[in-house]
Amino acid sequence: MGHRRRITRRGFVGGTTALLAYAGLSPISARASSANWRRPDQLVSSPLWQEADDYDSLVKLNYNENPYGPSDAVLKAMTKAFKYSMRYGYPDGGVRSVIAEHHGVGDRNVLLGAGSSEILEVVGLSLLGRGKKIVGVDTTFEAVYVHASGINAEAITVPLGDNYRQDIPALIEATNKHHDEVGFVYLCNPNNPTGTTVSAAEVRQLLDGIPNDVPVLIDEAYHHFVEDPDYATSIPYVLEGRPVIIARTFSKLFGMAAMRLGFAITTPEMIARMTPYLTGSINALAKWGAVAALEDVQAQQRVRDVTVSLRKKAVRELAEMGYESIPSETNFFMLHTGRPARRVGAAFRQRGIAVGRLFPPLPNHLRVSIGTEDEMAAFMTAFKEIFAA
Numbered sequence: 001m002g003h004r005r006r007i008t009r010r011g012f013v014g015g016t017t018a019l020l021a022y023a024g025l026s027p028i029s030a031r032a033s034s035a036n037w038r039r040p041d042q043l044v045s046s047p048l049w050q051e052a053d054d055y056d057s058l059v060k061l062n063y064n065e066n067p068y069g070p071s072d073a074v075l076k077a078m079t080k081a082f083k084y085s086m087r088y089g090y091p092d093g094g095v096r097s098v099i100a101e102h103h104g105v106g107d108r109n110v111l112l113g114a115g116s117s118e119i120l121e122v123v124g125l126s127l128l129g130r131g132k133k134i135v136g137v138d139t140t141f142e143a144v145y146v147h148a149s150g151i152n153a154e155a156i157t158v159p160l161g162d163n164y165r166q167d168i169p170a171l172i173e174a175t176n177k178h179h180d181e182v183g184f185v186y187l188c189n190p191n192n193p194t195g196t197t198v199s200a201a202e203v204r205q206l207l208d209g210i211p212n213d214v215p216v217l218i219d220e221a222y223h224h225f226v227e228d229p230d231y232a233t234s235i236p237y238v239l240e241g242r243p244v245i246i247a248r249t250f251s252k253l254f255g256m257a258a259m260r261l262g263f264a265i266t267t268p269e270m271i272a273r274m275t276p277y278l279t280g281s282i283n284a285l286a287k288w289g290a291v292a293a294l295e296d297v298q299a300q301q302r303v304r305d306v307t308v309s310l311r312k313k314a315v316r317e318l319a320e321m322g323y324e325s326i327p328s329e330t331n332f333f334m335l336h337t338g339r340p341a342r343r344v345g346a347a348f349r350q351r352g353i354a355v356g357r358l359f360p361p362l363p364n365h366l367r368v369s370i371g372t373e374d375e376m377a378a379f380m381t382a383f384k385e386i387f388a389a
């Protein structure tokens with residue numbers, strides 16, 4: 001497993017759970033644990049390549065990126081925006097209004113960030129002062145917890161529930177139990193790295209089950225890939241006035257990860273709290289690219305269709321060989337390898353394929369991002385070689 005803190009904590013929690021069950025107390029609250037997520041070993045996002053050539057030939061199935069990149073219309077819009085490169089103030093295509101209109105909210109509900117990472121960071125900075133903590137599941141997009149640890153805030157985490165899904169009753173119980181300490185609840189929907197969704201009814205259950213003054217950060221980075229009819233975006237809660245922050249990104253469906261653009265949809269009150277922590281770090285190309293990307297509905301459809309169909313194909317072929325995956329609604333899937341994923345990942349890397357890193361509580365699961373058809377074929381060839389051995 002290679003992660004001493006978790007092993008120790010799990011062992012301890014198991015014992016406590018048994019004890020509380022014996023005492024007739026609810027085991028769920030006992031499963032929540034508070035910890036500092038400082039993980040220097042995982043924080044360093046070390047480059048996998050030294051030379052551009054090496055990078056170009058690498059099959060990159062490790063960061064849940066869109067392998068096709070921005071559409072022609074987006075590239076054209078970004079190219080035109082180069083003429084503003086030397087300016088601080090310049091026309092920006094009305095990007096904030098375009099995003100607002102596209103999502104059925106007002107301009108005052110939208111806050112831009114350099115990637116949704118900046119939004120997640122700013123939520124932490126604005127809501128985690130004075131000993132406040134995050135409540136969320138483990139395993140999820142833990143960058144949120146790691147960032148919190150950098151500002152000396154802790155995360156109260158509950159393990160995933162059945163079928164690797166987020167355990168909503170456990171999140172409710174942990175939030176209510178620690179109400180005075182909770183800065184915000186983090187819900188990644190769909191969840192990275194498991195790829196599972198939380199249904200619209202479960203989001204409602206969570207929001208109804210906790211005090212309505214507790215902010216909830218709902219990270220919808222993979223929203224566009226979801227097909228499950230029980231899922232829905234949580235944007236309408238913002239319009240109801242709940243302190244809910246929806247984080248979205250242009251890095252996935254829109255293929256603009258290196259351009260760095262994301263946004264929050266939230267209440268004007270929450271935006272007022274968050275704004276002092278932003279420095280206007282978004283570049284002109286990203287703004288104009290985003291406007292064109294939202295308009296290019298055909299490109300969106302193309303990427304969504306090919307990605308989902310390649311994911312289904314890969315998952316089906318692997319299942320036929322006896323390897324199951326966690327059902328995913330995203331542009332990646334978690335494959336149960338039945339052996340240490342770290343070693344499997346190294347074997348893929350030797351064959352020129354980068355796959356997801358290790359996610360500690362799931363040591364035998366490999367996260368595979370969906371690449372192009374050729375890249376997925378290379379993955380399957382390598383898989384057969386590695387697993388034949």
Ligand SMILES: Cc1ncc(COP(=O)(O)O)c(C=O)c1O
Nearest residue numbers: 115116117141192221249251262
């Ligand atoms: C769940 C989730 N949230 C946020 C991000 C950050 O994306 P970005 O900063 O590129 O918008 C990622 C990136 O992979 C992610 O998986």
